[in-house]
Amino acid sequence: xxxxxxxxxxxxAFILFLVLIVATGLLLDRDxxxxxxxxxxxxxxxxxxxxxxxxxxxxxxxxxxxxxxxxNSDDLPATKPMRHKLYMDTGVSAMAKQxxxxxxxxxxxxxxxxxxxxxxxxxxxxxxxxxxxxAENKAELxxxxxxxxxxxxxxxxxxxxWLVHRSxxxxxxxxxxx
Amino acid sequence: xxxxxxxxxxRPSTYVSLILALLxxxxxxxxxxxxxxxxxxxxxxxxxxxxxxxxxMVLTGLVCAVKxxxxxxxxxxxxxxAALVVLLSALTLYLFRFEGTMIMAVGEAYExxxxxxxxxxxxxxxxxxxxxxxxxxxxxxxxxxxxxxxPGAGGRSVSSDGVSLVTDDGTRIRLVKRGIVPLVELAAAGxxxxxxxxxxxxxxxxxxxxxxxxxxxxxxxxVRRINDSADPAGVVLQIAARRGKLKVAEGKVSTRLPxxxxxxxxxxxxxxxxxxxxxxxxxxxxxxxAACAVFLxxxxxxxxxxxxxxxxxxxxx
Numbered sequence: 001x002x003x004x005x006x007x008x009x010x011x012x013a014f015i016l017f018l019v020l021i022v023a024t025g026l027l028l029d030r031d032x033x034x035x036x037x038x039x040x041x042x043x044x045x046x047x048x049x050x051x052x053x054x055x056x057x058x059x060x061x062x063x064x065x066x067x068x069x070x071x072n073s074d075d076l077p078a079t080k081p082m083r084h085k086l087y088m089d090t091g092v093s094a095m096a097k098q099x100x101x102x103x104x105x106x107x108x109x110x111x112x113x114x115x116x117x118x119x120x121x122x123x124x125x126x127x128x129x130x131x132x133x134x135a136e137n138k139a140e141l142x143x144x145x146x147x148x149x150x151x152x153x154x155x156x157x158x159x160x161x162w163l164v165h166r167s168x169x170x171x172x173x174x175x176x177x178x
Numbered sequence: 179x180x181x182x183x184x185x186x187x188x189r190p191s192t193y194v195s196l197i198l199a200l201l202x203x204x205x206x207x208x209x210x211x212x213x214x215x216x217x218x219x220x221x222x223x224x225x226x227x228x229x230x231x232x233x234x235m236v237l238t239g240l241v242c243a244v245k246x247x248x249x250x251x252x253x254x255x256x257x258x259x260a261a262l263v264v265l266l267s268a269l270t271l272y273l274f275r276f277e278g279t280m281i282m283a284v285g286e287a288y289e290x291x292x293x294x295x296x297x298x299x300x301x302x303x304x305x306x307x308x309x310x311x312x313x314x315x316x317x318x319x320x321x322x323x324x325x326x327x328x329p330g331a332g333g334r335s336v337s338s339d340g341v342s343l344v345t346d347d348g349t350r351i352r353l354v355k356r357g358i359v360p361l362v363e364l365a366a367a368g369x370x371x372x373x374x375x376x377x378x379x380x381x382x383x384x385x386x387x388x389x390x391x392x393x394x395x396x397x398x399x400x401v402r403r404i405n406d407s408a409d410p411a412g413v414v415l416q417i418a419a420r421r422g423k424l425k426v427a428e429g430k431v432s433t434r435l436p437x438x439x440x441x442x443x444x445x446x447x448x449x450x451x452x453x454x455x456x457x458x459x460x461x462x463x464x465x466x467x468a469a470c471a472v473f474l475x476x477x478x479x480x481x482x483x484x485x486x487x488x489x490x491x492x493x494x495x
Binding site: 009013018021022028029032061065085092100102115116121126130151169170 | 196198199200202207213214222223224387389398402418420421425428429
């Protein structure tokens with residue numbers, strides 16, 4: 001009986017510490033502990049924020065391209081490498097004295113997955129209309145064309161905000177050789 | 179005799195409970211994917227806070243044990259000292275641990291720079307491991323798992339034991355996947371090379387594809403493997419070139435089949451086999467395990483002493 005009794009205090013201390021760790025974690029490391037308490041899932045509200053970030057990013061990308069990088073990009077939810085990629089693209093167009101005008105026709109979120117509480121992978125199906133124009137007088141250089149494709153975004157959560165870190169078009173099986 | 183809260187907290191039974199609670203929490207967090215591994219728990223403020231508390235508890239226990247040396251004997255000092263060594267060795271292990279993922283082509287020499295890695299998880303004071311070796315060969319798919327390196331400045335080659343190998347400086351190299359490193363060449367229509375680089379690709383990633391860009395070139399190339407040939411020269415890739423959102427060109431590419439993109443041509447004159455390695459280094463891991471073993475032995479000894487004393491009526495401990 002005595003030896004059994006002696007284990008109660010350490011066990012009670014263990015439970016108490018565990019509760020304290022979780023409570024402190026929910027205060028100081030909210031993302032990680034909430035993710036863990038949901039058994040490795042993010043909340044519906046967080047998922048909605050991720051989807052909204054992808055939509056907002058795409059609307060600003062269109063503005064950035066049309067203005068040849070002159071749009072205020074402070075609001076652009078993108079990490080530094082992603083911003084560099086976007087500016088390089090507009091810069092190369094500017095060197096060719098062209099501007100690419102995009103118009104987002106539709107954006108459907110196909111899936112949202114996450115590696116950890118601060119990394120999300122989003123797959124989308126997007127339809128865009130686009131046209132090349134002269135950079136100086138905005139004269140049309142081509143007819144308006146349309147395209148639809150699937151994209152994959154990697155988003156990172158930094159300082160409470162979701163930012164697009166990478167985006168790439170998804171490859172489908174080729175139907176014919178080039 | 180009234181016992182202060184700090185003295186209560188400084189009991190081994192209390193701080194062992196805290197250690198167990200921290201272990202359970204960190205393993206649970208890594209188990210559900212909130213952390214990549216349990217050691218990353220110490221990157222979180224919560225765990226750092228409790229680690230400091232733990233250190234204070236053990237140090238307080240040690241100071242109290244030294245003060246009561248004449249009354250309680252040497253055993254409590256031994257017990258707290260063992261706990262302190264475990265904590266310090268764990269801290270050292272956390273600060274200097276390194277784990278990274280990299281792609282190396284056959285014939286390539288290892289470069290001890292962070293840029294050579296695609297993913298790094300390391301402690302605040304850890305450096306990139308610097309073993310000197312050249313990747314000599316990789317066993318093809320379906321054959322014996324493993325790879326061979328030539329350490330130092332040439333000499334005898336060393337083969338991996340299964341999929342991993344430990345170098346002379348204690349760096350563990352583990353073969354995670356096989357990949358390819360094609361030499362990609364962009365040639366202008368009017369002649370002249372726009373870009374010519376070896377590109378490291380992980381085509382077995384969860385997305386099933388990889389992408390690359392060249393510096394000062396607006397095209398982003400997405401790559402997928404079509405023909406899973408054991409011979410790198412027989413590999414056929416599906417490559418799409420994009421400018422921003424727009425897909426400019428897409429097609430099959432091999433060492434014999436180029437792809438035309440606007441006014442340039444993409445070709446792959448050569449494809450090398452590559453290995454995707456997980457390189458890790460845990461300085462002081464052996465010392466940490468030894469410290470844990472000593473601590474457990476001392477605690478076990480303490481429990482035995484306590485159990486022997488208890489029937490005699492000594493309930494305090």
